[in-house]
Amino acid sequence: MIVNRLEERAKHKEHKAGEKVFQSTYEVIERIALETIKEHKDLIGEITLSKAPKASLELAVLKILNKRNYKVVDVSRKDLVKDVIDHILGYGLLQPYLDMEDCSGIFINGPDNCWIKVGKEIKRVNVSFGSIDNLKSYIRTTIQANLKGELNDDKALAKFEDPVNKLRIICAIDPVAHISPTAVFRKHKGEAFSLNDLVEMDMLTIELAEDLKRYGRAGANFIFCGRGGSGKTTLMRALLEEVQEELRILTMEEHGELFLKHPNAVQLLVKRNTKGEVYGIEELSDMGLLMTIDMYVFGEIRGAEAMSFYNGAFAGNISWTTGHSGDARKILRKMMINMKMSGTNLSDEILLDMLYESVNIIVFLDKFTVGEVVEVVPEEKEGKKYNTIWKLEKTNNQVTFIEGQHIKVGKLKSADMINKLAENKLLREEDTEVDMVVNSTTACIGNIPNNKPN
Incomplete structure (x- = not known):
């Protein structure tokens, strides 16, 4: 209390x-x-x-x-x-900024050096703690004592959670922060952005949003990737709210960020032990079979939990997650490295093949903007497995934001993605060059073009 x-x-x-x-x-x-x-x-x-x-x-x-x-x-x-x-x-001198609706982050770099992130803009604000001792006292008494975490000389870097105010706070004191104590506040929006909100904020166009929404409702497996703070979870959450209400969703997160309003969402937390291993994901995935779960969502994969998660995806579960990557074409190799951390003796080639078969769509985000949408085509040869559907033609690339035009540059090629759309009557003629054969109960690919290079 x-x-x-x-x-x-x-x-x-x-x-x-x-x-x-x-x-x-x-x-x-x-x-x-x-x-x-x-x-x-x-x-x-x-x-x-x-x-x-x-x-x-x-x-x-x-x-x-x-x-x-x-x-x-x-x-x-x-x-x-x-x-x-x-x-x-509250949080003292920082409370007025935390009260700002569009503030998503606060960065304290020193006693007289504080920045906030509002929308896509990061700016310095006039906040002064007066001295290093005062800032350290603030961290210990306003953050640590309130949220009951451990922060001392032996554990000088710590993460705190404030679920009531939807805050995640990272603090560092000496001897780790050897120049000045630091703190980073990450604030999750009280009312999550809808897909329409994100269109209005120029994260993506309405046409691109409509494509992603259709892919999601068809049961596509997604990875949303990018750097920290690029909007991965924000977009995934908005798209999750757009899937069918009768679809049962199980979300698994280390820290609550999704806060879905979807009426059939079961939202659970998992824990990471001192070795960095997530315990609970395999049990939750197995329990999902008894809970009649249709869709599995893991907040962010960054370790050995990738093995259990993609075993489920490979078995046919609808699976969505986020991951850190600087490029859409690097995220599957990063996930493969995470799978290796589980101790598996499967080869890199087999693990990559599992991922190619388990992931349909990769959405890469940069500075709160969709940079690229890539389809994974497992039937293609190595080097040709990534098919760009949408890309951003940049016109202005600044430190904190990107401007440009989203252009649709490709058509769907993978049999799995095309069939998922067709079976759910969501396939459009302009989606693919494949001839479709459809009857009253099923939809399947008729003629798949030979995708060999010219």
Whole structure:
């Protein structure tokens, strides 16, 4: 509970109360907050339990300000009261930015060096903790004490989860952060972006979105790849909301990010042990057979869990995941390396063949924009197994965003992908050059063109 966190904060700072003088706005806010905590602990507890209005705490803070005659240059009394409340109940100086609807990340690189990500833009903001000691105190008392993680000299790099506010926070202190403590906040949107939202944000065009939606509803197996923060999970989540309501989905994540509203989604968490191995995915996949699961979604594959996941995909499960890669054509080889981490004695060639047979569509994202959509064609020879369907013609490539035009450059070639669309009556004439033979109950490929090079 937050009251326990406040008690720990008070104990942490009490012995320094008579030693320090105010050197920054942060210290003034912290001093007022500490006094408020000591005098109004019960009231704060009631507010956190929604048994008392926040206005009552604002009045208590204002009385302390008047009694002590605290003043901060260029900060109004009203703003100072809000900063103190944010410090007690939230994330202090960072709370106004976390409250911004479009803010997805905050990066603290030093006591006077803070950046935020809003939409596709990353910009520096006027946030100052005043000193390295103050920033370290903030990390320990506002983050660590609140979220109950371990952070000390022996474990100086730690990850914290705040599921209530949908935050993932990475913190580093000395001796790992040898120049300055650092913290990275990743914030997941309260209301997830819909596919239409992403079209309006120019992540993709409506035509490209419609193709991906049809592939998903046909039962295609997807990998969404790209660098960190490129929009992989955001797009996967939007497309998952578009699959049929009667389709039963099992999601498996280390950290809750999807928060699906799909009425048939079963959303579970898995854990990674000290060796980096995910335990639970094989059991969950097996249990899925008893739960009548149609579709398996793993938030992000980055280790040996790839073996269990793609065993299921190879067996016919509809499977979606994300992975880190700088190119659509490199992600399957990276997944193969992850499969090798399971200790399997299968050869690279066999593992790659499993992946070629298990993945239909690779979507590569860069800077919150779809850069390429590639079909995997297992029946092609090595070197010809990747078929580009959509690509982005770049016109402006900046550090934080890309502009360009999405162009459809290819047609579907793989028998599996074409049949999935045809069987679900989602195949369009312009999707492929293959002649289709369709009767009232089935759809299958009639004549597959010879895809040998000219």
